[in-house]
Amino acid sequence: MTRRLVFYAEKQDLVNIFTEFQQAAEVYYVPTYSDNGPVTISDFTSLTDLGIDHRGSHIGNRQLQVFPKSTPCVWREYQCLIDKANAITRHTSLTDENTDALDIDPGGVYKENSIFPTEINTMHYENSEVRRMFELLKRIVKKHSAKMINGYSICSKAYENRQLYRFCTIDIKSPPEYDLRVE
Numbered sequence: 001m002t003r004r005l006v007f008y009a010e011k012q013d014l015v016n017i018f019t020e021f022q023q024a025a026e027v028y029y030v031p032t033y034s035d036n037g038p039v040t041i042s043d044f045t046s047l048t049d050l051g052i053d054h055r056g057s058h059i060g061n062r063q064l065q066v067f068p069k070s071t072p073c074v075w076r077e078y079q080c081l082i083d084k085a086n087a088i089t090r091h092t093s094l095t096d097e098n099t100d101a102l103d104i105d106p107g108g109v110y111k112e113n114s115i116f117p118t119e120i121n122t123m124h125y126e127n128s129e130v131r132r133m134f135e136l137l138k139r140i141v142k143k144h145s146a147k148m149i150n151g152y153s154i155c156s157k158a159y160e161n162r163q164l165y166r167f168c169t170i171d172i173k174s175p176p177e178y179d180l181r182v183e
Helices: 011-024 128-143 156-160
Strands: 003-008 027-031 064-068 076-081 087-092 102-105 108-110 114-116 118-122 145-149 152-155
Touching (some): 003 128, 011 108, 064 128, 152 156
Parallel strands (some): 003 152
Antiparallel strands (some): 027 064, 076 087, 145 152
């Protein structure tokens, strides 16, 4: 059973949400892909460029998974072609064994005038650990939100600065008619 939580947040909103989450749950994070072998991140708020979207898209800005501290992440190695003659070894945490994790695709501000949502997803909601983490994050996001529009939560700082942003739902190249209208 899948679940999805989508919210617009500036850096300070993300810091507030994930600081509270980390105080309430013993968790760690891993990138979905790594060129440096298995990587563990203990503090979400320490991510470089937190709250910044570099791609101008709501998908693939910087995908992570969050696990309970008691659950090890299973990594898989694979070869990635750079060009016809060269390949590198990459690692991924996207494996069938990792059923105790939530997927996080952090959004944020893109080029100072657009904002993209953060998405938290799971395909394993029936798993009690996953359900517990998801419901906890959902409560925390709701607490830090100023408004809900069409299923999207707008966190306090993002809402406070709503006049500055185009609330993009898909891609910066998408027509403005596809944007979320935030009044």
